[in-house]
Amino acid sequence: MPYCPNCGDQVKDIHHYCGSCGQALSDIAESENEPPMAVDCEGFLSLRSLSYVNDLLNGEQELDRDSVSYTQLSREVSAAFADFARLAMVKELDLLRLWAAGSSSAALDMPVADMNSNQFRDWLAAIGLSRTLRMYDESLHTEFEDDFNERLQKLLEIAGEELDS
Template structure:
């Protein structure tokens, strides 16, 4: 576990989550670690609320601005730390939508998937038109 973290989780929360993922602990809402994780998550939501108040700031543009485009084609074990961070960010975006849907009993993830699929189809059509005209 790297000591120079860029994420919003404290080292205590990150350790707790890693232990949950490894099956070494169970989710316990009465534990100090759960309380810290809750605080970290609430602080992250507060930060996102501040971001949302900035006029014309587009979250997907922010996310994509530092993204390494070839990250998706490299196996995780061959990635450097920046590529791995980008891969986790991409994965995290999708998982965040799933957590949103699970918490609020919505189907936003499916709707976004449909919209992204349509967008990819339009982009492919435009790309094909450009290839034909060249």
């Protein structure tokens, strides 16, 4: 049984599209018996979902909840939340401290055009964290973001002191 070249899920020979990610399967060789190697990526979104999101941001596409791209994006976001749930079950693991220890707080103060790829990733992570909280507040009609931002600033200060010592 062949595997989808995009997500690695098993597909049947009679399928024209992958049931998991919507990838066209016409290019899969019949002799392919092993799943493709996993592609290392920076985040949890596949290139297909990143492309879809970029098209939405650039106004090249409208949000279509019935599209295959939206379905894949939904699955990837659900998988990311499941991963965070697993992390939350690890006793004494402070996710924010973990993130702050691997981030460069100096990157948050420089212009994006001057950042290297690691600094840009750290900047995106900080922006993403903040916007995730904003989406949470907007969805549930809460005001968690402001309180969290204050706590995050204190944490970044502590992490910076620990890294300096």
